[in-house]
Amino acid sequence: METVSPIYSSHAKCPVCESEFEYTKVRSKAIKLKQQDSDFCPWYEGENPVLYEAVICPECGYGSHITNIDKISRNEKAKVREKISSRWHKRSFSGKRDIDKALEAFKIVLLNLKEREAPSSEIAKISMRIAWLYRYKEDRESEKAFLNYALKYYVDSFKNEDFSRNGIDTYTLIFIIGELYRRLEHYEDSMQWFSRLIQSYSDPAKKDKIPPRLIDTARDLIQEIKQDRAMA
Ligand SMILES: [Zn+2]
Numbered sequence: 001m002e003t004v005s006p007i008y009s010s011h012a013k014c015p016v017c018e019s020e021f022e023y024t025k026v027r028s029k030a031i032k033l034k035q036q037d038s039d040f041c042p043w044y045e046g047e048n049p050v051l052y053e054a055v056i057c058p059e060c061g062y063g064s065h066i067t068n069i070d071k072i073s074r075n076e077k078a079k080v081r082e083k084i085s086s087r088w089h090k091r092s093f094s095g096k097r098d099i100d101k102a103l104e105a106f107k108i109v110l111l112n113l114k115e116r117e118a119p120s121s122e123i124a125k126i127s128m129r130i131a132w133l134y135r136y137k138e139d140r141e142s143e144k145a146f147l148n149y150a151l152k153y154y155v156d157s158f159k160n161e162d163f164s165r166n167g168i169d170t171y172t173l174i175f176i177i178g179e180l181y182r183r184l185e186h187y188e189d190s191m192q193w194f195s196r197l198i199q200s201y202s203d204p205a206k207k208d209k210i211p212p213r214l215i216d217t218a219r220d221l222i223q224e225i226k227q228d229r230a231m232a
Helices: 074-083 099-116 120-136 140-160 170-183 187-201 212-231
Strands: 007-013 020-026 032-036 042-045 054-056 063-065
Touching (some): 063 099, 074 099, 099 120, 187 212
16 A cells, blocks of 8 residues: 655745745645643644644745744845844755754744844744753653743733734633743642633633633643642
């Protein structure tokens, strides 16, 4: 029987330098989710699509999350040309990726976002994925550093940004902030954010907007924190 490769090539036009380039995706049929951690980090059987979510233009070094390739303003394009392309050595990121290659690509995307002064929620999302890549590698210290980074930008996003434009709803964001504080062992802060979520759920005007699964998980995690502390 002929086996079909789980990955394939797709094409995009770079919004910064306008060249056509190739990038690699995982076939949806090949994606088998095994489980998900409480901060939504997914674990797959076989090819892991997270590794391919950082898309890089080989010509100019423009990089973005796969869902946001065209989401860049004229002003931001100028910044990428000035700060990234001017220093870029042409190289390709297409083809099969291991975790290290994915890390390299994600760090280029992160650099792009910082140079562009992109919204905090986008910087947080990429930092979170870098933390997950380190989790796959069992490099706890680097994972923590990037969870910390993600937390800082998620909190900034919550306070200062219309994050709904980036597809995050308020309650998921509150949950993620609580969960990141928990993973970083800031238990007081974690419980405050989880409690904030649970309180919102008791408000009839908000209840329908909150996925019940988030509430169940937040309750479980609060219990876990309390038990850990009672034992300590
Ligand atoms: Zn380009």
